[in-house]
Amino acid sequence: SQQGEEDPQALSIQEGENATMNCSYKTSINNLQWYRQNSGRGLVHLILIRSNEREKHSGRLRVTLDTSKKSSSLLITASRAADTASYFCATDFTGTASKLTFGTGTRLQVTL
Amino acid sequence: NAGVTQTPKFQVLKTGQSMTLQCAQDMNHEYMSWYRQDPGMGLRLIHYSVGAGITDQGEVPNGYNVSRSTTEDFPLRLLSAAPSQTSVYFCASRRYILTGYTFGSGTRLTVV
Numbered sequence: 001s002q003q004g005e006e007d008p009q010a011l012s013i014q015e016g017e018n019a020t021m022n023c024s025y026k027t028s029i030n031n032l033q034w035y036r037q038n039s040g041r042g043l044v045h046l047i048l049i050r051s052n053e054r055e056k057h058s059g060r061l062r063v064t065l066d067t068s069k070k071s072s073s074l075l076i077t078a079s080r081a082a083d084t085a086s087y088f089c090a091t092d093f094t095g096t097a098s099k100l101t102f103g104t105g106t107r108l109q110v111t112l
Numbered sequence: 113n114a115g116v117t118q119t120p121k122f123q124v125l126k127t128g129q130s131m132t133l134q135c136a137q138d139m140n141h142e143y144m145s146w147y148r149q150d151p152g153m154g155l156r157l158i159h160y161s162v163g164a165g166i167t168d169q170g171e172v173p174n175g176y177n178v179s180r181s182t183t184e185d186f187p188l189r190l191l192s193a194a195p196s197q198t199s200v201y202f203c204a205s206r207r208y209i210l211t212g213y214t215f216g217s218g219t220r221l222t223v224v
Contacts (some may be wrong), residue, residue, distance in 0.1 A: 024115065031210060035212075041217065043202070048212055090213075
């Protein structure tokens with residue numbers, strides 16, 4: 001399977017702290033995306049980073065991509081209780097004609 | 113409202129029954145995909161389409177059929193339901209490869 005893997009599987013932090021999630025993948029990519037899923041809901045697209053980009057920001061989100069290590073990280077700064085959710089990375093692998101492949105996710109719990 | 117609409121939201125089937133999960137989007141998106149989500153497995157791609165009349169298999173296509181006769185609709189057919197198909201099914205669409213997917217709210221299917 002080409003599925004990416006997130007690390008850690010679960011993360012518990014207090015409100016105001018930063019949360020970092022990592023994603024590793026196995027083959028060359030066109031782009032990598034991060035999604036959030038609140039319990040029982042559909043996924044929401046957060047950010048997309050292209051294979052020729054190294055860092056991207058969106059509000060309190062910062063994503064990095066290291067294609068030499070085949071890894072990405074998602075940093076959420078100043079976490080809020082509303083950030084409690086599962087976070088998934090997804091990859092568009094080179095030459096797979098739009099087959100977006102998801103990792104297994106990181107469950108983030110932000111407590112007051 | 114613009115978005116991806118999935119019906120039904122919940123369904124219980126008996127083993128051997130067939131049914132169609134409906135998916136419609138009104139955003140004129142070319143790319144559409146079906147995923148299933150099982151606990152601890154992340155999202156796995158069942159079938160996908162890069163435009164009307166074009167479909168292809170994903171990671172777990174066995175037991176499922178799709179068709180894409182229009183840009184808007186991408187139904188998923190279960191041919192003969194099995195307990196192993198108990199899952200939450202998500203439909204998603206996007207306009208271009210370098211954009212994120214918009215997800216539907218999911219169909220929770222139980223096969224008894």
